[in-house]
Amino acid sequence: MHCTYIHNYSKECTVLRCPHLRPPSRSLTSPGVSRKAGTSLVYYLIVGGAVTGTGAYVYTTLKESKERYNDRIAKIAMHSEQEEKLRSEGGAASQSPAAPESTHPEVPSHTPFLLIGGGTAAFAAARSIRARDPGARVLIVSEDPELPYMRPPLSKELWFSEDPNVTETLQFKQWNGKERSIYFQPPSFYVPARDLPYIENGGVAILTGKKVVHMDVRGNTVKLDDGTQISYDKCLIATGGSPRNLLAIERAGKDVQKRVTLFRKIEDFRALEKISREVKSITIIGGGFLGSELACALGRRAQTTGSEVIQMFPENGNMGKVLPEYLSNWTTNKVKREGVNVVSSAVVKSISVCANRLLIKLKDGRKVETDHIVAAVGLEPNVELAKSAGLEVDSDFGGFRVNAELQARSNIWVAGDAACFYDIKLGRRRVEHHDHAVVSGRLAGENMTGASKPYWHQSMFW
Known part of the structure; x- marks a missing residue:
């Protein structure tokens, strides 16, 4: 089927001419119209309506697209003007007080x-x-x-650092030689x-x-x-x-307690590092992980400072609660080689101040004098x-x-x-x-x- 559009510019209208669409015969309206002729008429009407509708749809779509395009251009122009205005006001705005970072509550609900x-x-x-x-x-x-932060370096690696500002930097060397923060x-x-x-x-x-x-x-x-x-x-x-405390320390007076460190946090490391440079003798009470690590760390430092490091615990050897006897004995010898005076089978009975020093009395009658105590007896x-x-x-x-x-x-x-x-x-x-x-x-x-x-x-x- 071939259709032709004829534009009449003087009347601003469009005429659709199709050779298959002719005015219906009068005979089609007569009571005696055949079924075949009626069907053809319906077919022509459907085809004509479809063609006409398609043309109208295309025209409407093109018109709407043009309107959207013009609207978009207008918005872009307006946005550019607003940006230019903000830039021109930038100098004055930069001199005004800064707005708060956030208006949200400090703690989320x-x-x-x-x-x-x-x-x-x-x-x-x-x-x-x-x-x-x-x-x-x-x-x-x-x-x-x-x-x-990680706690193990507080009782090990940080003590072996050659950095005089290690208490502030809190940097240590890992096993692979690389430095990192705790x-x-x-x-x-x-x-x-x-x-x-x-x-x-x-x-x-x-x-x-x-x-x-x-x-x-x-x-x-x-x-x-x-x-x-x-x-x-x-x-x-x-x-x-x-950190657990010893009953003997809790019963002692404040003059004893102020010379005791319960080692756990960064602030404890900083305090003990300073104390280790000022006193002549430090005693670590406790033979577990923390006590043995601190004893080795302080013992190695004592070799250069000339101070005394004592470690005491109720077990027969270092790490006696977690290691078999032969490994505990090996560990104890290792700690001693670090310059630590190991006192085993030691149960503290009382602690007091005598001649400006701390006097530790053991249940078996032994006595130990020291300047400072570190309690490392578990958590x-x-x-x-x-x-x-x-x-x-x-x-x-x-x-x-x-x-x-x-x-x-x-x-x-x-x-x-x-x-x-x-x-x-x-x-x-x-x-x-x-x-x-x-x-x-x-x-x-x-x-x-x-x-x-x-x-x-x-x-x-x-």
């Missing part, structure tokens, strides 16, 4: 992932959560004023806590110097020591522990939240009692020193190792994002 504690376990959990859920929003609340990540790694709910791709925020003092597990909320409340979807308790897990949260504390090992998946409740996990977990091979236990904090924190983070993995790791130490 809600977070999907809340981590209580700012140590190794909490940081490992945060990394694990973000690895499995790249858009996750994680908030760490830490009582420590410092950003998350902080897991620099401040730029963390997002501002007030912006955490609004950042497109989430992130990890931290509130330092803040302590969670109350936990409502039914309402999924916690209260900070400043009265701030935060709600959560899932929570990790990684509160760690506090007491921080379980203060158990009362308000209604969580179970293990009566034998201490710590929050959790299952093999480190769960205390359906949306609450515990990791690190504060977790008393069920080991599928060794039964119920609680571990105080850096390696355990890393692995248990990582596993808790995985389980908080949907995994259901049991804890099977056997911690190593160095």
